[in-house]
Amino acid sequence: MRPPILYLSIAFGLGLSAVLSGRGEWGVVLPVLMGAALLVRRAPLAAACGLMLVAGAMWGGAARRERGASCAGRWTSLQTHSAVIQLTDPVPASGGVTEGVVRAGPCRGALTVRWPDGHPAHGGTTWVVAGRFLPDARGGILVARRVRPLDAVRRGRGALRDRVAERSRRLFGAQAPLVDALVIARRAELPAELRERYTRSGLAHLLSISGLHVAFFAAWLNIVLLRLRLGARARFVAATFVMLAYVWLLGFPAPATRSAVMLAMLDIAKLRQRVVAPRGLVALAALCVLFGDPWSVQSVGAWLSVAAVAAVIWAGRATERHGTVVRLLAPAAAATLFTAPITAYTFGTVAPIGLLANLAAIPLAGLAVPGLMVALLVSSSWLAAGAGLCLALLDVVARVAAALPGGHFIMIAGPRAAAMWLGVLAVAWWLWNSPRRRWVIAARASLIAAVLSLTAVFAAFTRLSDCRCLIVSFLDVGQGDAVALRSPAGRWLLIDGGPRGPQGDAGRRVVVPFLRSHGASQLAGVVATHAHLDHFGGLPAVLDAFDPAFVLEPGEPVPDAGYLGFLAAVESDGAEWRAARRGDRLQLDGVTVEVLSPDSAWAGSQTDINEESVVLLVTYGATRLLLAGDAGMPTEAHLAGQVGHVTLLKVGHHGSRGATSDRWLDELRPAEAVISVGAKNRYGHPAPETLARLRAHGVAVVRTDERGTITFTVSSHGTLAITDVRHHA
Secondary structure: OOOHHHHHHHHHHHHHHHHHOOOOHHHHHHHHHHHHHHHOOOOHHHHHHHHHHHHHHHHHHHHHHHHHHOHHHHOOOOOEEEEEEEEOOOEOOOOEEEEEEEEEOOOOEEEEEEEOOOOOEOOOOEEEEEEEEEOOOOOOEEEEEEEEEEEOOOOHHHHHHHHHHHHHHHHHHHHHHHHHHHHHOOOOOOOHHHHHHHHHOOOHHHOOOOHHHHHHHHHHHHHHHHHOOOOHHHHHHHHHHHHHHHHHHHOOOHHHHHHHHHHHHHHHHHHOOOOOOHHHHHHHHHHHHHHHOHHHHHOHHHHHHHHHHHHHHHHHHHOOOOOHHHHHHHHHHHHHHHHHHHHHHHOOEEOOOHHHHHHHHHHHHHHHHHHHHHHHHHOOHHHHHHHHHHHHHHHHHHHHHHHOOOOOEEOOOOHHHHHHHHHHHHHHHHHHOOOOOHHHHHHHHHHHHHHHHHHHHHHHHHOOOOOOOEEEEEOOOOOOOOEEEEOOOOOEEEEOOOOEEOOEEHHHHHHHHHHHHOOOOOOOEEEOOOOOHHHHOOHHHHHHHOOOOEEEEOOOOOOOHHHHHHHHHHHHHOOEEEEOOOOOEEEEOOEEEEEEEOOHHHHHHOOOHHHHOOEEEEEEOOEEEEEOOOOOHHHHHHOOOOOOOOOEEEOHHHHOOOOOOHHHHHHHOOOEEEEOOOOOOOOOOOOHHHHHHHHHOOOEEEEHHHHOEEEEEEOOOOOEEEEEEEOOO
């Protein structure tokens, strides 16, 4: 029988989620209360679930009001705000993104700050910070322009985290960012390449403080307390206090809090000599997490944590009577399968290789994490050397696992990817619960062989050519633009990220999976051609997945909440922001990317945002490609006589009638043109007039709405050819 707390926790979470996602509080509460009143006699558990749903809705309403009263909730954009902030983490001289807590002023709460360079700061110190606030869906970021120290004494949690980071740099040198991530959940300085490597190897959970880290900490702490010969109650009090102190130092992240609550409950059950129902334990721990942090119901990390621990508990019970090998592999396999639909839906990637990688990585992490903690605590270079060796071995495991062909699947994130992995989970469940007969063993072997074969075929067909060429891909993002350039040496530049709206986020759904499937681990740069959602909408998802060195955009003030959110994402990522101006040049392994428009005078005089588009000329050898963004005939006239012949044209403004004039085509004389456009779009793009002009000039036209993603390969000898076309699914 399933424990009632399981249903009560689910009901509370549903009510919480409904209100935090935007539904009216009383629109949830009143109908449910009426239903609970009708069911209280005949179905008391259902009535209790109704009341818990109401409690969740009320709690969610309180959380929304609290956030609305915070600085991030009250401040408006395009204005300068100031606050007295105590820093949570240290900030290097190069600046970056940091967290802080507002200590004085008309509002309170946590705040994310983009710290200016040239002002190193210790964690726990208090500063007066002034700058422009950029709101986004996650709360927003304060772009600090002026900072002044108010209290140089390190205090509170920030002071402890600062001392840990300081000691980490002294003891571990180049490994310090990884040490900070493993010990205090400070990931700001982790290289993007390292994060991508751990993601591909199925070990990404090791880089964020999860329940596993708390379990490592608790296990070694228990050994120490046993050696001290403390009584059972004394051990419980000491362990609980130390555990809560550690989770407080971390900032109470949902996975770590869930693990600490579960361990405390297990200790209480042992003291009271009670048997604990595993499902009830997980449910009660999740309920406690939701009480402490209502917004964790929207956290992917929290969902992954609960799904993984539920899978491990189930696997442990289901394999009690099986052999050692099965009991060893079952928890990792179950956790991978149970969390696969979530990671596929959210990130578009699943790494089955993690099943094997974790067999080596978890024991290494079990030694490394406590070793790092002790080394930092006692400041021992000998212990640091031993723990550093474990870290090096852990990185070797990640490198090998990430490099194995077929070790990870990359797909378009969203419901379809999740449905596919739910199907895989259902098949695995059916096979596990089938009778133990020879044909079942044969079926399992056939399934594994089929999966491996499909993986090999998938990998073979999704890799780009290894030639030292410029590869330009016009991605099928629907009604929008996204162009990915890969230099001859394998560096990537992204121009636009596609749309974001009711149809989904093209950045998360298309662009990120494309880049990952073709081996990109970081971006040389990102260009947002202008402030229209069909171009910049998918870029925040790209910034979440990769760390570009810079972001180039027109640099003109646009009072649009979505674009301000994009700029906030740029600031949060820590990428260098640049305003695109005529004459700017970027060299990428022999490829020249030149900005033709806008210049300062032109950008400042335009009332149509399309005419502010960043127009790029890409040159490799004798081949020239023109990427026109949404620039129309006014920009074309402004650039007349300054461009010359090009080989390939990305047609401006999706082929609208207001772009690609006869005079423009007379000057450019392109052999081929690409139109990035959505099928059956409501704008009527591309316009018949534009297509007629292109035909009249003898230009071969290819369209993403007809052919899907289109990839051109440009050799150093000047030849250009379509080498890959991905038709619509």
